[in-house]
Amino acid sequence: MSQTMINLLEKYEQRIIGQQKNLRLLLTAALAGGHVLIEGVPGTGKTQMVKTLAKLVDGEFNRIQFTPDLLPSDITGSSIYNMKEQVFQTLKGPIFTNVLLADEINRTPAKTQAALLEAMEEKQVTIQGETYPLPDFFFVAATQNPIEFEGTYPLPEAQQDRFLFKLRINFPSLEEEIEVLQMVITEQLHPTELKAMFTKEELASIQTEVQQVKISDSIADYILKIVRKTRELEQIQHGASTRAAIAIAKTAQVWAYLDNRDYVTPDDVKLMTVPSLRHRIQLSPYAELEGSDIDETIKALVGSIAVPR
Numbered sequence: 197m198s199q200t201m202i203n204l205l206e207k208y209e210q211r212i213i214g215q216q217k218n219l220r221l222l223l224t225a226a227l228a229g230g231h232v233l234i235e236g237v238p239g240t241g242k243t244q245m246v247k248t249l250a251k252l253v254d255g256e257f258n259r260i261q262f263t264p265d266l267l268p269s270d271i272t273g274s275s276i277y278n279m280k281e282q283v284f285q286t287l288k289g290p291i292f293t294n295v296l297l298a299d300e301i302n303r304t305p306a307k308t309q310a311a312l313l314e315a316m317e318e319k320q321v322t323i324q325g326e327t328y329p330l331p332d333f334f335f336v337a338a339t340q341n342p343i344e345f346e347g348t349y350p351l352p353e354a355q356q357d358r359f360l361f362k363l364r365i366n367f368p369s370l371e372e373e374i375e376v377l378q379m380v381i382t383e384q385l386h387p388t389e390l391k392a393m394f395t396k397e398e399l400a401s402i403q404t405e406v407q408q409v410k411i412s413d414s415i416a417d418y419i420l421k422i423v424r425k426t427r428e429l430e431q432i433q434h435g436a437s438t439r440a441a442i443a444i445a446k447t448a449q450v451w452a453y454l455d456n457r458d459y460v461t462p463d464d465v466k467l468m469t470v471p472s473l474r475h476r477i478q479l480s481p482y483a484e485l486e487g488s489d490i491d492e493t494i495k496a497l498v499g500s501i502a503v504p505r
Contacts, residue, residue, distance in 0.1 A: 201402070201454065204252050204393040209391070211248050213376045214239055214368030220335070220454065221363055221471055222249060224293075227399075227453075228446040230360025231316050233301075233334040233351075233475060235345055240365045246297045246337040253399055254392030255294030255333060262304040262353050268311035275324040286323055286331055291315055294396070298338035302348040312336070313355050318409050353434065353478060361441050362475035402453075409449040410459045414504035419444050419465055423500050426473065431483040431493055436476040443472045462503045470494050 208219050221246060225232045234242050243259070250257035260271060273289035290296065291312070298312060315321050319330045339361070340351075356362070368376065392403075419441050427435030448464040455464075474490050483493070 200394055200398075202249055203240050207390070208248060208252060212245050213243065213379075214224070214372035215241065215365065218244045218365060219245065219361050221361060222246070224447050224450040224454065225360045226335045227450045228360060228443075229403065230443065231338070231358070233356060233359040233362045234337055234339045235338070235342045235362065236363060236365030236486070237341060237367075239312070242339050242365055242366065243297060243299070244335075245365075247297060248390065249335075250295035251304075251390040252294075253294075253333070254395050255335075256331075258290040258298070259297040259299060260290050261299050262301050262308070264304060266304045266308050268308050271308065272315065272481050273323050273328075275326075284324070286326065286328075288328065290319075291321060292330065294329070294333050294335065296336045298336060301338040302340045302350055302505050305354075307347050309349065309351060309355065312338075313358050321500055328436040329489045331396075333399055352422060353476075356475040357437065357439060359446065359475060361471040362473060364474075408455045408458065409452050411445055411449065412459070412504075415448075415462065415465065416445065418462060418501070418504050419448075420441075422465070422469060422498055423473075425497050425501060426477050429493075429497060431480055432477050433480040433489060434478040436473055440476045442474055444468045445470060457500050461501065466498055469498050 205220065209216055222232060224462050226249065234245075236242055246353070247257055247259075249255075260266075268357075269289065271289050271291050273287050275284050277283075278285050296452070301309060301312070308366055315330060316336050319334060321328050321330065332383050340348075342364075367373070410494070422444070423436050423438070423441040426432050428442075429435075444465060445460075447468045448460045451464045451467060452458070452460045470491050477490070477494075479488055479490060479493065
């Protein structure tokens, strides 16, 4: 890992207090070329996390507030008729950016959700029959509030599967909260304007380097055993697909790279399983009635599988 990347992580952690692991996971997903679903109550810094990442990687940032009356064209764009020049003009929507924050994605109907998810998958948008490619670096972070369900449209499991990670943003510790409060009171939280740590071209080069991180046959077998085990446990009603195995492998490569290694270890895999699987599997009704936690179930599953030597 370059010194620039180390500096980026340090800058990131200075701006967002109390979310060190989630910050690194967010950067991991971006470098792996995936997208992230972020779950957390209001006021825990979700927007600031994504906006800060965009600034650090020299990316253009757009935010869409999802509401029940939002239309697919409000995201992708539309074609209008220019009466003066007597031609149709295409107005590109906010999705044409590098980093997109889809705020409260579960507050908009399925048709609008699908328009965003299709663009995430295909990296292109069709407007009035014309197809337009999205930027090479295109990263979506979608948020949802876990405690408010009135007037929401939950994402179906198949659509959640399109996100590389699901992150949970919890409240900071007392010490971290005191630090944030003191920094806000003394106006030290944003003392200077953030500067980009590298260009988008350098980011593309890093993504190429990440792909060179080696995954041995034994590690690949370990990943597949974990994913296949999710389909066998009684506590899990719906197990994970092959896409989950790909997500774990890709993000483990990035995590190893951020640790300045050119090979993936079993510990890298273990760290990536919870954020990669928590939105891809569903607990059985009896497990939910017993109060089982999805994260603890995943950790127990991983612990039951022999670690490769």
